[in-house]
Amino acid sequence: MNYTIHQLQIFLKVIQTRSITKASEELFMTQPAVSIQLKKFQDQFDIPLTEVIGRQLYVTDFGIEIGKIAEKVIQELENINYKTQAYEGLLTGRLNISSASTGKYVIPYFLSGFLEKNTGIDLVLDVTNKSRVIESLKNNETDFALVSVLPDKLDIEEELLIENKLYLFGNESRRRKDKALIYREEGSATRMAMEQYFDKHEGQQRKRMELTSNEAVKQAVIAGLGYSIMPLIGMKNELLNNELHLLPSRGLPIKTEWRLIWLKGKKMSPVSEYYLEFIRTEKQKIREEYFDWYLKY
Incomplete structure (x- = not known):
């Protein structure tokens, strides 16, 4: 067998992402380049490492076992680098x-x-x-x-x-009751804090919207889709540019x-x-x- 470290790294990334497209993005390679190296690696084994059913890539049981070994090999190679740097007096x-x-x-x-x-x-x-x-x-x-x-x-x-300080934000200096409240997804700490706040201070809120990242919520508020309780720490530039306004509200900020x-x-x-x-x-x-x-x- 004559596989390279580069092929091991590519195969391991394919296993982790279950996708040649995603693997190529994370490795900063083209999809054809990843496919070629994956095929060269596969050619050295009689047993399939991966299989494609429909458009989905699956890793075989044999491929999973080879992946575990590949991970250990790459880790040991990294350890060589760390040991070398340690002997040169660097914390590694x-x-x-x-x-x-x-x-x-x-x-x-x-x-x-x-x-x-x-x-x-x-x-x-x-x-x-x-x-x-x-x-x-x-x-x-x-x-x-x-x-x-x-x-x-x-x-x-x-x-x-x-x-960590959470305030109510809007794209105007005053809150309008006809606009929706914008929440993070279930399980988010900000979501839980927001639900607890409105349950305590304003009761049940019917008009609501749910987005899956703080950045998405921020952009929705800037666009005027509604209001949201968000961490102040991520709002510096928007406050300076008057894209967002901090709306004083009873019981805020929430502090963690x-x-x-x-x-x-x-x-x-x-x-x-x-x-x-x-x-x-x-x-x-x-x-x-x-x-x-x-x-x-």
């Missing part, structure tokens, strides 16, 4: 963080200084919905999770980063905390321990440098 390794979608306005600022000082560290940052964040934490697939509401029935430890959490008793890697030490030492400075506008509200 991988830092995995899973963040709730609105956390994208928070976590980059708590990473930039750390990564700038430690160029031997690779970052894997998965920005996704709250349910997936908690699932990856439960399965020990990530070092840290960034959330604004603590998960139920999960024994964790935490480090607070910055307060953005926090890094990890499984209690988790054996941390040297990279994770060093990052946690960095956060504890630098978080106040980071808040003052990057979130001065936010802290004034």
Whole structure:
């Protein structure tokens, strides 16, 4: 057999995405290039690795087993790079963080200084919905999770980063009762906070709309489709440009905390321990440098 590391990487990405199209996008390759390398890899085995039924690509049982081995091989190759850098005096390794979608306005600022000082560290940052964040934490697939509401029935430890403040926003300075309320999807922490607020202060709301990302909700509010309770931390430019208006309302803001959490008793890697030490030492400075506008509200 004479397969290459590149072919192993391509095959592994195809397994992960279950799609040549998606694999090519994530690898920044053309679809024909991925297909050619996949075929060259397959040609070295008498047993099929994948099969296409209709338009759907499926990985065979044999393909899954080869994929597990490929993942270990690639991981060991990465370890060679890390070991080499370690002997050169660099802190090396991988830092995995899973963040709730609105956390994208928070976590980059708590990473930039750390990564700038430690160029031997690779970052894997998965920005996704709250349910997936908690699932990856439960399965020990990530070092840290960034959330604004603590998960139920999960024994964790935490480090607070910055307060999370939710306000009612509209594209006008006054609220009109004939416009809809725009909610996030089920399971979203922002959705739960919004439902609790209106149940307590305004009762049942009939006119409503549901969108599946904070950015989609923001754009819908800017377009005048309705109003929504959203985290202030992602609204800086829209407030400065008068695209959005903060609508003072009784009982607002709703306040929680953005926090890094990890499984209690988790054996941390040297990279994770060093990052946690960095956060504890630098978080106040980071808040003052990057979130001065936010802290004034």
